[in-house]
Amino acid sequence: MHDIVIIGGGHNGLVAACYLAKAGLKVLVLERQPSVGGGAVTEELEAGFRISTLDHTPGPFSKNIISDLELSRFGLELITPEVRVVGLALNGESLAIYNDVERTVQEINKFSTRDANKYGEFVECFTRIGAVIAPLLSLTPPSIDQPSASEVWQLGKFGLAFRGLGKKDEYRILRWGPMAVADLVAEWFETELLRAMVAARGISGSFAGPWSAGTSLGLLWQAALGGSPIAPADHVKGGLGSLTRALAKAAESLGVEVRTSSEVSRIDFNATDRVRVILKNDETFEARAAVSNADPKATFLRLVDPVDLDPNFLSKVRNLRAVGTIAKINLALSDLPRFKGIPKEDGPTRLAGRIHIGPEIDYLERAFDAAKYGEFSQHPFLDITIPSLSDTTLAPPGKHVMSIVAQFAPYMLKAGDWATCERDLADSVVDTLSEYAPGIRDVISSVQVITPLDLESNYGLTGGHIHHGEQALDQFFTFRPLIGFAQYRTPISRLYLCGAGTHPGGGITGLCGANAAREIARDVKMGKI
């Protein structure tokens, strides 16, 4: 019998496994796919072309976890292009945001001196605030009913840091939290393209447009995660699959048993002293506790027998907002596409980060409007990477792979279903892309389309939601996934959650897994399981 069975070999499951093994526990990870990785996998598009199938950039992945688990020793290599993101306008203008603030300021100066002068302050301000919020990310959200002494202490520490910011920044946090990101960027910048590029982080993966209240939260979160409101464009050498492979290696070196092609059908809690995890093929594993890396809905509504849960709790789980809005298009390219206004020789450097298509706030909002009515955007917001530019292992020489996250493509379609709409979706994406890279169709050698429905059926993401549930004020921190159950524990004493449905949420960061492992290890120490 194992101590812990972890259901799902995504990055959070593997991180949790490593930390639990470090804590001296006998851990088994069950992954239903033939290979580990969940949402962080590299797969072959066609012979010689490999690509991060779903997510294409880490969130960024926690530096502490990388060093704790010595992931570089297990083959993790991060590539950081100088350009974080380049935004494209239809008139052929393009605006690049670099890691280097000074260089970015010069770039913005071409559009607006005012914005150029503001940018430095903008980044500083978010970095300062992010540094104060950051500790919360690796913190277990405190209990509201009876906070423990240590929780009070932790919050006290945060309170002091918060005070340290000074009134101006304190008010900023309080104001920005619930604010529409469109308003936030308008307070800082006048250049529409820049506004849209910055605002994009607020809506990525969400069922929300830039005018939806609460979307500024994304920028605060990003600043806490990565020290800047602008998401970085780090690539993992060999695609995101290499990250999870490194995690799996680390896990195995710590004595974790990882089983692939092992789909769990249900968890049985009838025994008082153990749980029984039963696979589709009826193979059964016993352990002191089960930890689910699946999203909360999948966990409570599919893996657990309803009689084990209070109906009231179940109805709350059913009401969790998890309607995905993202589709993924992966392209194999026979050549590097030419983008309007970007000279051929500049391409390899300027396009090495993320490529942002969504030149105006209104453009992004219109893209969202479609989702509200159960349609996919005819002019979607595209977050694109060409990882092969900085990682030659992904495509044959001179050829490339392009990874496109397309928003908005709602899980629920009003007319038709995803099986029949898949083509049209791909067309609307490639058509949109062609407006900026006119020759693109000629260089596409193969296309992979992943609809929200595929995300659910092939990757087990309920509602096709890549973040395991909407990341909004009502499903956040002490309310994630549900108020009263934000501490990775569930109403069932031997069942835990460690996936993106828990604090601090989606994105390839590994933090959910690490936090969960800490709580589980504590319960083991205290003899609760």
Added chain:
Amino acid sequence: MNNKYDAVVIGGGHNGLVNAAYLARAGKKVLVLERRHVLGGAAVTEEVFPGFQFSVCSYVVSLLRPEIIRELDLPRHGLEILPLDGTFTPMPNGDHLWRVNDHARTRREIARHSRLDAEAYDEYGKAMIEMAHFVKPIMSMMPPDPTSLKPADWKNLAFMGRRFQKLPADDKYNTIQLMTMSAVDFLDQWFETDVLKATMSASGIIGTFLGVRSPGTAYVLLHHYMGEIDGAFRSWGFARGGTGAISNAIGSAAREAGVEIVTEAPIAKIKVRNGRAIGVVLENGDEIQADVVSSSVDPRLTFTRMIGNENLPDDFCLDLDRYKYRGSSGKVNLALAGLPDFKAMPGPGAHLRGAISISPGVEYMEHAYDEAKYGRFSRRPYIDMVIPSLTDPSVAPPGKHVMSCFVQYAPYNLKEGNWDDKRDEFGDTVIDTIAEHAPNIRDLIIDRQVLTPLDLERDFGLSEGNIFQGELTLEQLFFLRPVPGWAQYRTPIKNLYMCGSATHPGGGIMGAPGRNAALKMLKDWKGR
């Protein structure tokens, strides 16, 4: 009018009058200055067309704080609230949804649409009332500043924290959702009937530039359960004689307490000497000295117009610029020769005595919002109509009627053209929309008054036509209203206070801002 008072109140709207009344009752010598010829600000009754009395802007009362009614003894001063029974929503398919105050009947009505929803409606009602009880004390509370170290702020924060902690688990859950979710997302968890969700969520967007799917709109659902008339929860009503009668009642209470009220006395500027307000200067040049100045008009008028940014701290000016008004609604007032005849429920009847809501579905509401987002008024707007003359015959000639139509969305900033040119087109759009449900409306119209956001700004001093003196969005509520650091009715100018809807708890004919401000001012007075 002499030239020296303890306090001068700028604006004779309901909040200004409440503020003045409370100050006078504490023995202060108070003067209220109103720009227009009538009292009431946006809570005003005017005979727009001979024989037809209109509640020109604000048209229903629900949130007027009971303590104010009590303490100012408003019934004795002529305040009489007549019940507004229910909401009637005609549907394009000829069906309708008609909710009334009688819970059992409403339940049966909802059951026609969905049995599940009928059951959920009970649960929902119970939950909301719990919530309303939780939120109620916050309305008359001095918003605590989480960034301050003052004991008073900490006391209030702790008070709220403890109250929240004491809530049963489910109420905690609901409260969080109410504060953060969109009205539709929140209602989706309870109901399946589209028209029910659309009509209920409509209350969440009134006066804001948000759609029913925008987070932060759920909270306003509570207001329907907080509206207290003689302590009776959930009921809305008319004031006999129109909403102006409320202002007049408060005015008379104020006068009785010794307040001097002068109309047609527009103010040019607030006199400031080394950081202190010392009085006001009228447009006719008259100067009035006062120990304190209390402004019930919105921040833009108070500071940018009457003081001037050059006399204010830069950060404060920046925050003022960021304070969002963004009027999103208009008003159409109709003088009618008879009663509209709704396809969904022909003939006259009780359904016309309540609110009539053109909100047939959630998508309808969202489409209306989308157009506004891109700078057009809605081709098919959300309309909330009432026919007060059915309940209060005194407001129209015999057999004739007044109909008040609140219309959303009408964005203050139009992408093309300007409101002066679009006013009639806007009015026609409203009539066309109503005619789709009540075709005879066109023949009934004797006269019509169309108020665009621009008119609300010009005629009623509501910047950008926002009926709440600034959007009621999460980042502009409570300790952030109107601007961070100045949510406690004080301002960077000593002896200058704010007492209007731009302060906590915000808009609606509540009177709470005026009262809260007065209490704060009197407290400071003692300290002086």
